[in-house]
Amino acid sequence: MLRPESPATIPECRAAIDRVDAALATLLERRAALAGTVQRLKPVGGFAGRDLARERALVARMAVRAPSLGAARLAPVMNAVIEAGLHLAEEQARHP
Numbered sequence: 400m401l402r403p404e405s406p407a408t409i410p411e412c413r414a415a416i417d418r419v420d421a422a423l424a425t426l427l428e429r430r431a432a433l434a435g436t437v438q439r440l441k442p443v444g445g446f447a448g449r450d451l452a453r454e455r456a457l458v459a460r461m462a463v464r465a466p467s468l469g470a471a472r473l474a475p476v477m478n479a480v481i482e483a484g485l486h487l488a489e490e491q492a493r494h495p
């Protein structure tokens with residue numbers, strides 16, 4: 400995890416945001432790879448095998464760590480993340 404920072408100027412804030420975004424990109428790449436493996440292992444993978452209860456549960460767990468965002472704001476973010484992973488997995492299944 401990145402250590403918390405308290406930048407005071409716009410350039411410092413933007414530099415700190417860029418560091419967070421770099422960490423997020425690394426984590427998103429890792430998550431997409433793991434989610435892709437799950438799609439290959441599930442009896443029905445991809446969009447057809449979507450598990451909305453699991454998605455709601457992971458959003459609820461994330462909301463504990465991101466209380467100011469909360470589940471309602473995290474849900475569309477994670478929906479986009481999950482759908483990006485499913486699109487990637489389906490593309491990789493079509494073109495292995």
Ligand SMILES: O=C(O)C(=O)C[C@]1(C(=O)O)C=C[C@@H](O)C=C1
Nearest residue numbers: 434437449450451453454481484
């Ligand atoms: O856990 C699963 O069953 C997955 O397919 C992974 C994942 C995810 O990306 O987290 C993707 C789609 C499902 O709807 C739920 C979760």
